[in-house]
Amino acid sequence: MDGVADMGGTSGWGPVHPPRRDEPVFEKPWQGRAFALALVSSRIACGGYNPDAFRHAHERLDRAAYLDEGYFGRWLNGAELMLTESAALAAGAIDARARNLRGEHVEEPPVPAPRPDYRPTAAPVGAGSLRSVDTAPAFAVGERVRAKDMSPPGHTRLARYLRGHTGVVERIQPASVLPDTNAHFQGENPQHVYSVRFDARELWGEDAEPFTLTAELFESYLEKSS
Amino acid sequence: MTATGGAGERLPASLRTEALEQLLTERGLIDPEVVDGIITTYETNVGPLNGAKVIAKAWTDPEYRRRLLDDGTAAIKELGFSGSQGEHIVVVENTATTHHVVVCTLCSCYPWPVLGLPPSWYKDPSYRARVVKEPRTVLAEMGLELDDDVQIIVHDSTSEVRWLVLPERPAGTEHLSEEELVPLVTRDAMVGVAKVTAP
Numbered sequence: 001m002d003g004v005a006d007m008g009g010t011s012g013w014g015p016v017h018p019p020r021r022d023e024p025v026f027e028k029p030w031q032g033r034a035f036a037l038a039l040v041s042s043r044i045a046c047g048g049y050n051p052d053a054f055r056h057a058h059e060r061l062d063r064a065a066y067l068d069e070g071y072f073g074r075w076l077n078g079a080e081l082m083l084t085e086s087a088a089l090a091a092g093a094i095d096a097r098a099r100n101l102r103g104e105h106v107e108e109p110p111v112p113a114p115r116p117d118y119r120p121t122a123a124p125v126g127a128g129s130l131r132s133v134d135t136a137p138a139f140a141v142g143e144r145v146r147a148k149d150m151s152p153p154g155h156t157r158l159a160r161y162l163r164g165h166t167g168v169v170e171r172i173q174p175a176s177v178l179p180d181t182n183a184h185f186q187g188e189n190p191q192h193v194y195s196v197r198f199d200a201r202e203l204w205g206e207d208a209e210p211f212t213l214t215a216e217l218f219e220s221y222l223e224k225s226s
Numbered sequence: 227m228t229a230t231g232g233a234g235e236r237l238p239a240s241l242r243t244e245a246l247e248q249l250l251t252e253r254g255l256i257d258p259e260v261v262d263g264i265i266t267t268y269e270t271n272v273g274p275l276n277g278a279k280v281i282a283k284a285w286t287d288p289e290y291r292r293r294l295l296d297d298g299t300a301a302i303k304e305l306g307f308s309g310s311q312g313e314h315i316v317v318v319e320n321t322a323t324t325h326h327v328v329v330c331t332l333c334s335c336y337p338w339p340v341l342g343l344p345p346s347w348y349k350d351p352s353y354r355a356r357v358v359k360e361p362r363t364v365l366a367e368m369g370l371e372l373d374d375d376v377q378i379i380v381h382d383s384t385s386e387v388r389w390l391v392l393p394e395r396p397a398g399t400e401h402l403s404e405e406e407l408v409p410l411v412t413r414d415a416m417v418g419v420a421k422v423t424a425p
Contacts, residue, residue: 030239033247
């Protein structure tokens with residue numbers, strides 16, 4: 001989906017922030033707790049490991065929920081969305097509890113009924129998202145390929161700035177769970193993954209800075225290019 | 227209001243985090259000690275020191291360097307580093323003429339087992355948006371000026387492949403041992419936004 005998370009090549013973010021020496025892992029205590037709680041919440045909501053559903057939750061956040069509280073705020077808000085959707089928490093439960101924590105007296109929503117239609121992630125059968133597939137790769141190293149010009153309504157890892165552009169297969173990476181279906185609990189559908197090398201002028205026009213870029217693209221994101 | 231939209235006041239993230247932890251604990255869905263354990267792990271055990279050990283070994287052991295560039299995941303595992311967000315790590319080598327730099331434009335994917343959690347600049351929208359469009363300008367803003375004849379290769383981590391940059395060993399460190407080299411290797415150099423400098 002074309003959400004705020006898909007940032008490659010977008011404008012208006014201002015200057016980059018140079019690295020700071022000795023930056024702590026978590027600048028504030030809540031960030032560490034939000035990070036850990038989000039990791040655990042993701043497993044609760046998905047019934048197991050599903051980073052694709054986790055990322056899809058983040059990219060569906062509104063702009064403020066995605067940006068205003070930074071990376072760990074995004075994790076917190078993504079966790080809330082996943083827990084609410086999976087009926088582990090009622091909508092508004094965190095807000096109500098937070099208000100009570102600061103001294104208001106608000107009624108908290110009841111624990112929701114389990115969702116009978118909810119399909120959690122199956123137990124993993126490989127390391128992380130890596131899988132093996134029986135079919136031979138459709139594209140070879142050195143072959144010219146085009147990233148399809150498509151904008152799926154759900155989750156995808158085909159970044160907008162790559163769509164419709166032509167590159168060359170540089171490496172064939174291990175096959176992996178397809179995020180587009182796994183994020184929606186529609187199966188792992190593992191596919192071959194290719195590191196595709198793009199020229200900056202192909203992506204950004206003749207006046208672009210000279211450089212090359214690689215991105216990992218799933219087989220179904222690609223088509224042959226003569 | 228929920229986190230996902232609507233008008234109204236958004237309560238501070240610190241307070242909502244506390245609320246989330248209470249709710250999950252009350253319902254028996256989490257064990258606070260597990261939460262503490264995760265925080266401790268990423269604050270103290272998993273960080274760029276792991277990656278620095280990998281790099282220092284590669285600088286001093288040509289056979290290890292070859293294995294690292296051939297199969298990063300396996301070579302890194304030899305030193306005991308593996309786990310979540312490190313299931314498949316590819317190592318690329320910076321040279322006098324080629325400079326690699328890593329980003330994740332879609333979220334902030336990063337090789338946790340060797341570098342820990344990403345620093346704030348890596349997660350910042352301006353880095354994610356701009357380094358795939360004008361890397362030379364971005365690197366200069368970050369303090370790394372590259373000569374015009376250096377080829378820049380940007381790696382956008384759009385799948386589960388994690389990239390680690392093997393920086394150039396700085397001149398003047400020939401006499402240093404592997405152990406003496408480890409503290410020189412910075413996180414930023416292993417992402418490709420800085421070079422390693424001699425002490």
